[in-house]
Amino acid sequence: MSSLTEVIRTGETPVGLRVRRAVLRPPAGEPLSSAAERITVGSQEGNDLVLSDATVSRFHAEITREPDGYRLRDLDSTNGTRVNGVRVLEAYLGEESTLTFGNAPVRFAVAQEQEEVPLHPEPRFGRLVGDSVAMRALFAQLDRLARSAATVLVLGESGTGKELIAEAIHEHSTRAKKPFVVIDCGAIPPELVESELFGHERGAFTGASQERKGAFEAADGGTLFLDEIGELPLNVQPKLLRALERRQVKRVGADQHRPVDVRFIAATHRDLRRAVNQGSFREDLFFRLAVAMVRVPPMRERIEDLPLLLEHLWGQTFRALGLEPLPFTSPSAETLRHLASLPWEGNVRELRNFVERSVALSGALDTSKLSLSGASSRTDQTAAVRHDLPYKDAKDAWLELFEKAYLSRRLEQAGGNVSQVAREADMDRAHLIKLLKKYAVR
Numbered sequence: 001m002s003s004l005t006e007v008i009r010t011g012e013t014p015v016g017l018r019v020r021r022a023v024l025r026p027p028a029g030e031p032l033s034s035a036a037e038r039i040t041v042g043s044q045e046g047n048d049l050v051l052s053d054a055t056v057s058r059f060h061a062e063i064t065r066e067p068d069g070y071r072l073r074d075l076d077s078t079n080g081t082r083v084n085g086v087r088v089l090e091a092y093l094g095e096e097s098t099l100t101f102g103n104a105p106v107r108f109a110v111a112q113e114q115e116e117v118p119l120h121p122e123p124r125f126g127r128l129v130g131d132s133v134a135m136r137a138l139f140a141q142l143d144r145l146a147r148s149a150a151t152v153l154v155l156g157e158s159g160t161g162k163e164l165i166a167e168a169i170h171e172h173s174t175r176a177k178k179p180f181v182v183i184d185c186g187a188i189p190p191e192l193v194e195s196e197l198f199g200h201e202r203g204a205f206t207g208a209s210q211e212r213k214g215a216f217e218a219a220d221g222g223t224l225f226l227d228e229i230g231e232l233p234l235n236v237q238p239k240l241l242r243a244l245e246r247r248q249v250k251r252v253g254a255d256q257h258r259p260v261d262v263r264f265i266a267a268t269h270r271d272l273r274r275a276v277n278q279g280s281f282r283e284d285l286f287f288r289l290a291v292a293m294v295r296v297p298p299m300r301e302r303i304e305d306l307p308l309l310l311e312h313l314w315g316q317t318f319r320a321l322g323l324e325p326l327p328f329t330s331p332s333a334e335t336l337r338h339l340a341s342l343p344w345e346g347n348v349r350e351l352r353n354f355v356e357r358s359v360a361l362s363g364a365l366d367t368s369k370l371s372l373s374g375a376s377s378r379t380d381q382t383a384a385v386r387h388d389l390p391y392k393d394a395k396d397a398w399l400e401l402f403e404k405a406y407l408s409r410r411l412e413q414a415g416g417n418v419s420q421v422a423r424e425a426d427m428d429r430a431h432l433i434k435l436l437k438k439y440a441v442r
Helices: 133-146 162-171 190-198 239-245 272-278 283-289 303-321 333-340 347-359 367-373 392-413 416-423 427-440
Strands: 005-010 013-025 032-034 038-041 061-066 069-074 080-081 086-088 090-092 096-101 104-118 152-155 180-183 223-227 263-267 292-295
Touching: 005 032, 013 038, 013 061, 013 133, 032 272, 069 080, 080 104, 086 152, 090 367, 104 133, 133 162, 133 292, 162 180, 162 223, 190 223, 190 239, 239 283, 272 283, 333 367, 392 416, 392 427
Parallel strands: 152 263, 152 292, 180 223, 223 263
Antiparallel strands: 005 013, 013 032, 013 104, 038 061, 061 069, 069 090, 080 086, 080 096, 096 104
């Protein structure tokens, strides 16, 4: 298949994309023609293509547009997905294919005509940085969403910067001068989630010695960001749905509801549609959250951003460590090739850890400092301790480096489950959460 997208440039600056549409023709009903990056297929209203066949799951499959073609992915459907008669979990589609969702056939084709998609004119949006087409397209989407009041669901792998997305939307909205409140659903014990969200009255439960506002009330007039919404306990989900729909909350132990004015943004690294199919996430809550969906591209889809990201993280790291900044020297072509060849499973978080280790240990970008993330062979890190700093400063830099790298890797291995990290690392959970907040490890 020829390339689906063509970049429109003004000089060297990308300003837009020309995209070939996907066309889906069911046996009955109107065909769907779309240039969207993601198309969902299922029996539930709210999918892009709704099929009424009883063998089609609520969220059956999705089709994503990638530079090399359209890719089909089954979403753990009950009766499977087929391409030209062959059952698949995931497959690239040809210019024309016959897709079967359960027993429902759909003709797929790629249109010849193109649609123009605008790109953001700047390589930055809030604290987000990226000069790639993928990031400029994301920035253009965020710019539009920031001017609306829509609820947003941010999807992305661990370490892609989902909180920065929410923060940027808030800062570019009319609520920018109001509170921006962050709640990490994966870091709160299940029995305390309701109190954290909605607050509690004095005496509502053991230990509730005084009344307390919840996150909704704290964010009144501003934006509430719920990170890792996929970890929200099932019994709390209907209460969250009710709060979103009515814009009212009731504290634990209270009789009356309180009105709140909140812009809501949620994020997850999980596929909530699969969770709906599996019964671990409420369908009605998913649709209430997914008014607008934003997908954050992983590092492997924006490798061309490496030079800009390295320079940005270099200056940021010196400020964070309280060190006198050193001039940034662009990495050699060999270093960039090495970095570009790595999988970056930890995404931008892993790249940030690499820069921080380089700054703290040697004061220069050094690919040998990748070993703590598992991206290269293990080496003796102690040989590279900063010797140009006073003893206490060098020791503090090393300790901070160790704690942040250790916790980041542990959290990544546990899939973001804080309780699991505390158990496996033999740490007090409260102390762990304190360190995670200190180092902004998510």
